[in-house]
Amino acid sequence: MTTPEITLNNGVRIPQLGLGIWQASPEETARIVRYAIAEAGYRHIDGAKMYDNEEALGAGVRASGVPRDEIFVTTKLWPTDYGRENATAALDASLQRLGFDYVDLYLLHWPNQDDALRVETWLALEDALAAGKVRAIGVANHEPHHLDDLLAGGSVVPAVNQIELHPALPQRELRELNARHGIATQAWSPLAGGPMTPWGRANPHGTALRSHPVIAQIAGRHGKTPVQVILRWHMQQGVVAIPKSVTEERVAQNIDIFDFELSADDLAAIDGLEVADGGGRTATHPDDASF
Numbered sequence: 001m002t003t004p005e006i007t008l009n010n011g012v013r014i015p016q017l018g019l020g021i022w023q024a025s026p027e028e029t030a031r032i033v034r035y036a037i038a039e040a041g042y043r044h045i046d047g048a049k050m051y052d053n054e055e056a057l058g059a060g061v062r063a064s065g066v067p068r069d070e071i072f073v074t075t076k077l078w079p080t081d082y083g084r085e086n087a088t089a090a091l092d093a094s095l096q097r098l099g100f101d102y103v104d105l106y107l108l109h110w111p112n113q114d115d116a117l118r119v120e121t122w123l124a125l126e127d128a129l130a131a132g133k134v135r136a137i138g139v140a141n142h143e144p145h146h147l148d149d150l151l152a153g154g155s156v157v158p159a160v161n162q163i164e165l166h167p168a169l170p171q172r173e174l175r176e177l178n179a180r181h182g183i184a185t186q187a188w189s190p191l192a193g194g195p196m197t198p199w200g201r202a203n204p205h206g207t208a209l210r211s212h213p214v215i216a217q218i219a220g221r222h223g224k225t226p227v228q229v230i231l232r233w234h235m236q237q238g239v240v241a242i243p244k245s246v247t248e249e250r251v252a253q254n255i256d257i258f259d260f261e262l263s264a265d266d267l268a269a270i271d272g273l274e275v276a277d278g279g280g281r282t283a284t285h286p287d288d289a290s291f
Contacts, residue, residue, distance in 0.1 A: 137148025168280030
């Protein structure tokens with residue numbers, strides 16, 4: 001099974017569907033990464049220092065038997081490591097834990113509320129790009145004003161902005177802004193998550209979204225699961241999605257979405273599931289996050 005790829009603004013190609021490993025234990029990570037690559041056909045794994053499983057991510061890639069240069073690997077810089085020297089040291093430590101000479105994509109994990117420090121840190125990522133330690137650099141959870149600061153203070157336009165995005169929170173304005181700057185939009189929590197949010201609160205959208213009658217009806221017409229329909233919605237928006245799971249069956253189902261297409265009516269019906277005024281958000285708004 002071949003996953004479509006999107007060309008980033010520096011010419012690097014990223015598989016449009018990947019595997020997220022947030023909340024996976026090291027043992028689960030090594031197992032599911034190997035399975036995803038070797039048996040399910042994934043070529044994109046999304047990790048982060050904060051997930052505390054970088055060693056296992058690297059081990060899973062090596063155990064897959066697939067050459068490293070055929071796998072797109074992301075890791076991220078946590079805000080407590082911001083600052084030019086700190087960021088350089090943190091990337092080197094991530095590479096050592098992964099057992100890699102480079103990562104394909106390195107992201108600022110959250111924007112931090114110190115504008116000057118964020119720009120200084122972005123310059124460290126530009127240094128890493130020039131040194132060949134990373135193939136592309138980008139951001140996660142960055143709002144328009146955060147992007148404006150980086151565009152003004154740096155010389156490299158972010159290749160990716162990874163944000164919470166799903167039918168209940170389609171982030172249309174931010175996606176349009178990303179597109180105007182040539183920044184690819186990547187969705188974390190593309191299924192709106194499970195019964196609890198990433199911040200430990202009850203999630204009113206995750207399970208409800210997957211069991212919504214609109215999604216169920218579309219899934220029935222296509223002979224697919226509701227999850228597959230939601231992921232296909234992402235693909236047809238041109239979004240990169242990284243659903244997370246440590247269950248082999250779900251990992252295999254998540255990538256089995258390239259043999260059908262949603263109609264214009266299907267897409268419009270799913271678009272109608274947006275919760276007004278950003279009420280579909282399951283995580284803290286980036287402007288309210290502190291570390």
